[in-house]
Amino acid sequence: MRKTTYQRAAREAIREALLLDERVFVMGEDVSSSTGLLGEFGPDRIRDTPPSASSFVAAGIGSAVGGMRPIVEVSAADAGLPTLDQILTNAATLRHMSGGQLTVPLVIRMVSGRNWLAHDIGGWYAHVPGLRVVAPATLEDARGMLWTALEDPDPVLLVEHSSLHDTRGELPEDTRPTDIERAIVRRAGSDVTLVGYGATLPVTLIAAEELGQRGVAADVVDLRCLLPLDEHTILESVGRTRRLVVVDEGRRGGGLSAEIAAGVAERAFYTLEAPIERVYAKRTDTGTRLPAPAEVVEAALRSVG
Amino acid sequence: MNDRSTRAKKRAELLRQMIRIRRFDERLLELGGTVRPGEEALATGVLQSVGADDPVVSLSLEPAHALVRGVAMDELLGGGRIVDAGLRFYGGRTAPGTGLTFASGLALSIALQRRPLVTVCLFSDGGVRDAELHETLSLASQWRLPMLFCCENDLSAPEASRSDTELAMHAASYGIPAWAVDGMDVLAVVDAAERAVEAIRAGEGPHFLELYTYRFRGMAEVARWREFDPIPLLVSMMCASDEIGLEEAVTLESEVDSEVGALARG
Numbered sequence: 304m305r306k307t308t309y310q311r312a313a314r315e316a317i318r319e320a321l322l323l324d325e326r327v328f329v330m331g332e333d334v335s336s337s338t339g340l341l342g343e344f345g346p347d348r349i350r351d352t353p354p355s356a357s358s359f360v361a362a363g364i365g366s367a368v369g370g371m372r373p374i375v376e377v378s379a380a381d382a383g384l385p386t387l388d389q390i391l392t393n394a395a396t397l398r399h400m401s402g403g404q405l406t407v408p409l410v411i412r413m414v415s416g417r418n419w420l421a422h423d424i425g426g427w428y429a430h431v432p433g434l435r436v437v438a439p440a441t442l443e444d445a446r447g448m449l450w451t452a453l454e455d456p457d458p459v460l461l462v463e464h465s466s467l468h469d470t471r472g473e474l475p476e477d478t479r480p481t482d483i484e485r486a487i488v489r490r491a492g493s494d495v496t497l498v499g500y501g502a503t504l505p506v507t508l509i510a511a512e513e514l515g516q517r518g519v520a521a522d523v524v525d526l527r528c529l530l531p532l533d534e535h536t537i538l539e540s541v542g543r544t545r546r547l548v549v550v551d552e553g554r555r556g557g558g559l560s561a562e563i564a565a566g567v568a569e570r571a572f573y574t575l576e577a578p579i580e581r582v583y584a585k586r587t588d589t590g591t592r593l594p595a596p597a598e599v600v601e602a603a604l605r606s607v608g
Numbered sequence: 609m610n611d612r613s614t615r616a617k618k619r620a621e622l623l624r625q626m627i628r629i630r631r632f633d634e635r636l637l638e639l640g641g642t643v644r645p646g647e648e649a650l651a652t653g654v655l656q657s658v659g660a661d662d663p664v665v666s667l668s669l670e671p672a673h674a675l676v677r678g679v680a681m682d683e684l685l686g687g688g689r690i691v692d693a694g695l696r697f698y699g700g701r702t703a704p705g706t707g708l709t710f711a712s713g714l715a716l717s718i719a720l721q722r723r724p725l726v727t728v729c730l731f732s733d734g735g736v737r738d739a740e741l742h743e744t745l746s747l748a749s750q751w752r753l754p755m756l757f758c759c760e761n762d763l764s765a766p767e768a769s770r771s772d773t774e775l776a777m778h779a780a781s782y783g784i785p786a787w788a789v790d791g792m793d794v795l796a797v798v799d800a801a802e803r804a805v806e807a808i809r810a811g812e813g814p815h816f817l818e819l820y821t822y823r824f825r826g827m828a829e830v831a832r833w834r835e836f837d838p839i840p841l842l843v844s845m846m847c848a849s850d851e852i853g854l855e856e857a858v859t860l861e862s863e864v865d866s867e868v869g870a871l872a873r874g
Contacts, residue, residue, distance in 0.1 A: 328720065347720060353750070358709045358743035365713015368698075369663070371720055392706050400700065401691035 309470040312446035313412075313439075313463065314338055315478075317374060320453055321348060324372055327453065330359055331376030331412075357385040360411065364393045364458075367409040372453055377413045386411075387428075394458040395433030409458045410449065415552075416465040416502060416593075423553035423584075423591075425462040425501060429530040429562075435459045436530040437483045438501035442472045444527065447481030459483065462529070464502035464552065466593070486527055486536035492520030495546040495603045498537060498563060500526035502593055503550040510550075510599035517600075519607055529559060534566050541567055545576040546606040550594050551583040558583065577606045616851035618656075619842065622794050623852070624860055625652040626839050629672045631868045632681055636671070639685070646762070646792065646822045647672050649838035651730075653797025654758050654817075657805055658728055663696040663718075665711040667731040668760060670699040681871050708735065708744045715753040715814075725754065726808045732760045733775060742778070745814075749782040752813035756804050757784075760791060762821045779816030791819030792838045795845065 307315075320327045321344050328348040335341035341349045352359040356377055363375035377383035390411070397405045415424040429436045437452065437459060439445045445463070452459035489504065490511050499507030504525050511521040522540045526532070541547050547567055551560035560581045567579060580602035584591040626648035633645060651672040655664065666673040671684045677697045679690060689700025698707075698714070708729060715727035735741055748755050759775050776786035785807070789800040797819065804815035822836050834840070846852040 353743075353746060355743040355746070358712070358740060358747055361706070361709030361740070362713040362716050362747060365710045365715070366717035366720070367713070368710075369714045369717025369721075371717045388706060389709065393710055397691075400689055401693065404691055404693040405698075 304473040304475055306471065307442065307474055308468070308472075309442055309445045309463075310468040312442045312474060313449070314340075316446050316449040318343070320372075320374065320449060323450075324453070326370065326372040327374060328366075328371060329374045329376065330363060332356075332359075332378055334376050337376065337378065356383040357389055360386040361389045361393065363409050363411070364389060364397075364407055367407045367458075368397065368405050372408055372410075374410045374412060374449070374453070377411060379414060379417045383413060390428070390434065390458070390460070391431055395431050398457060399433060406456045407458045408453070408456050410452045410461060411458070412449075412461045412463060414463050414465050414468075423558065425464075425529050426551070426553040426559040428460050428462070429532075429559060431530070433457070434530060435483065435528065436462060437528050438462045438464070438526065440467065440499075440501050440504035440525055440527070441489075442470065442474055443478070444481050446474055446478045448483050448527075450480040451483045454480075455483070462501060466502045467505070470505070482527070484528055484533065486533040487525050488522060488536070488540065489525045490521065490523040492522040493543055494520045494522075495548060495606050496522045496524060496537070496540040496544045497548050497550060497599065497603065498524045498526060499550040500529060500552065500559075502552050506594055506596050507550050507599055509596040510603065513596065513600050514603055517604075519603060521603060526559075532563065532566070534570070537563060537567065538571055541571050542574055545574055546603075547575070548580040548582065548599065548602045548606055550599055551581065552593065553584055554586065554591060555581065555583045577608065580606050612851075616846070619795075619846055619851055620856070620860065622652050622656060622798070623839070623842050623846070623857075624864065625656065625676050626794065626842065627861060627864045628681075628867065629675055630839060631864050632671065632675060632684070632871075635868050635871060636685075646836070646838070647760070649794035649797055649842075650758070650760055650791045650819045650821055651676050653791075653794045654728065654730065654756075654801045654819075657798050657801035658726060658756075661696060662726045662728055662805075663698065663711075663714045665707055665714065665727065665729045666690075666697065666699040667707040667729070667735060669730070669732070673697070673730055674699060681867065685871070706740065707731070708738070709740050711755065712744045712747050712753055715748065715755045716751065718754055719751065724809050726756050726805050727754060728756045728758065730758045730760070732762065735759070742782075745779055745782040745784060745816075748814040749784050752811070754808045755814040756801070756808060757814065757816040758801075758819060759816065760819050760821055762791075774818065776816060776818040779814075784814050784816050785812075786816035786818065788818045788820065791821040792836045792841065794838055794842050 330350040363373040549560040564579045582594040629648045655676040711729040779786035
């Protein structure tokens with residue numbers, strides 16, 4: 304094992320992809336600094352762009368159709384909202400629109416949480432059919448999801464919450480690609496299911512630890528893939544615990560936690576022993592604030608009664 | 609084959625393609641579609657000047673472009689979006705800007721693969737007001753992307769989005785070589801497109817053609833249309849240099865008529 308950070312693990316994944324596949328290149332604002340890989344791979348493959356996100360995301364889409372494997376970085380997801388048009392109109396629809404003739408093997412790394420709007424970004428893009436939206440929440444996934452995403456013939460949006468970037472931890476010397484389809488149980492318990500993802504996973508794990516000290520065993524599900532949702536893993540956990548708390552990066556209303564709660568209510572209503580609880584980002588004077596572990600603990604205690 | 613007959617053969621093919629577009633448009637009109645007589649020289653001249661491997665992104669007048677590119681007529685009747693990966697034809701983007709930036713990506717993939725290909729992007733003057741045209745021109749210029757921008761200026765964009773300046777100036781301001789061309793004269797279009805394509809293949813970066821056309825609407829303009837009609841224009845030039853006779857012209861027309869006729873029965 305070796306010590307590293309989330310951000311270093313993500314950079315290492317990019318470097319490995321560049322070494323393994325000559326079709327891979329990185330494009331975005333100031334990627335030469337963010338990756339630190341300009342010297343090793345040169346300006347063709349580490350391609351700095353002007354601050355016109357919509358156009359360089361589109362250039363990524365076109366070059367993916369043209370046979371490349373671009374990694375496009377949108378370093379501030381809320382400033383990158385003009386890219387929604389390209390992602391919706393081109394990336395997510397070209398396969399369907401061309402009757403399967405064209406595919407868009409594009410990976411977009413989007414960093415959220417840097418500004419007032421940004422907590423919601425993963426949830427927003429999770430409304431776009433034709434897209435896969437994944438949220439690496441651990442060092443292992445920051446290191447392993449990129450390669451799996453690059454092998455996908457369709458567009459994948461990797462949403463990284465900036466609060467995770469400095470996360471420290473350990474990785475094995477021999478890392479492997481990780482799954483981008485299934486949710487995963489990060490901590491097993493039988494009293495209550497806590498569903499988190501991205502920036503809310505560490506919050507949820509802290510809450511689970513505290514609940515454990517109070518004698519409540521929480522089953523913590525890390526969604527990993529926000530679109531399409533792995534409802535099977537959520538339902539399997541709720542089937543065991545009969546209680547559900549969803550911890551959302553975004554605000555209440557039309558977001559991911561609403562979708563998950565509705566899905567469980569539709570498919571497992573009679574399994575539930577208590578109302579579904581939601582914990583979500585709150586509006587503040589300067590923007591939004593992520594859920595706190597104490598709020599998750601409160602919600603879980605309400606649920607177990 | 610001597611130069612003269614090679615030239616005559618090439619011109620006869622230009623004529624044939626223009627007549628195909630015209631007849632197909634007329635058929636679409638019978639079926640309740642809209643026709644844009646006057647587009648034939650632009651579509652034919654540009655697309656006959658590029659190779660089969662050069663990607664073509666069409667953001668206006670898609671059926672005409674697809675027809676010259678080789679998409680079968682009956683596939684164009686549905687009125688849907690047209691994509692033919694085998695023919696490297698990419699039509700059917702929604703807004704012009706959305707497709708222009710996509711085209712820059714195709715050009716980028718070609719540049720990264722070091723292939724001697726040109727990405728052709730055809731759009732109309734309405735697209736000039738899209739912010740993304742400017743972002744695309746800027747990227748294309750900065751990265752010297754192998755792109756041929758073909759902007760049709762038919763002054764038909766709605767009043768509010770009409771460009772009242774010379775469109776070539778937009779491209780020139782980004783350091784991109786840009787020329788205005790008579791889009792009703794197919795030989796002028798071929799001449800300009802061939803020069804631009806040659807320069808792009810030689811690594812000289814993006815080029816921009818502003819092609820003036822006339823879009824004829826309503827009966828009052830029919831007389832004026834005849835004055836500028838690109839088809840008689842080419843026929844008269846070919847007759848003057850003895851490259852086509854009446855008999856050949858009639859044969860050519862009847863071949864196209866039977867292609868369109870088969871379509872009507874189908």
